[in-house]
Amino acid sequence: MLKIKKNDRVEIIKGKDKGKTGKVLRIEPARNRLYVEGINIVKKHTRQQDQNMPGGIIKKEGPIIISNVKLVCPNCGKAARVGFEVKESGVKARICRKCKQQI
Ligand SMILES: [Zn+2]
Numbered sequence: 824m825l826k827i828k829k830n831d832r833v834e835i836i837k838g839k840d841k842g843k844t845g846k847v848l849r850i851e852p853a854r855n856r857l858y859v860e861g862i863n864i865v866k867k868h869t870r871q872q873d874q875n876m877p878g879g880i881i882k883k884e885g886p887i888i889i890s891n892v893k894l895v896c897p898n899c900g901k902a903a904r905v906g907f908e909v910k911e912s913g914v915k916a917r918i919c920r921k922c923k924q925q926i
Contacts, residue, residue: 825852826905826917827894834902835862837891844895848884856886863887898924 827833827847834844845859865885871878893902899922906918908925916925 825850827857827889827892832895832897833857833859833892834895835859835887835891836893836902838863838887840887850889851886852889854886855889857889857892858884859887859892860884894919894926896921896924896926898922898926 827850829847829850831847832844833847835841840862843862845862848858848860850857861884863885864882866880867883869876869878869881894905895901896903896919898919901921903922904920905926906920908916908918910916918924919926
């Protein structure tokens with residue numbers, strides 16, 4: 824089970840975007856990467872595909888190593904470590920280690 828999911832809010836803890844926060848757009852667990860809205864923007868050159876889509880330079884989020892981000896807890900608002908707890912029902916839940924709330 825991944826500690827970070829799509830649409831989570833994360834804080835960047837390493838690199839040029841250190842200290843910034845953003846929403847997780849996409850996760851690639853196999854490559855240990857994720858994409859965060861507005862973070863690690865890279866320019867990409869595109870070729871013209873048709874008249875409605877001219878070629879040029881587009882800005883796009885680049886991949887970030889998962890270990891370079893920390894989850895921002897929606898309950899306490901802090902970048903927190905994540906733990907797991909197995910509920911009585913057998914469901915595994917994510918827990919914020921700071922406020923002990925399920926996230
Ligand atoms: Zn918390």
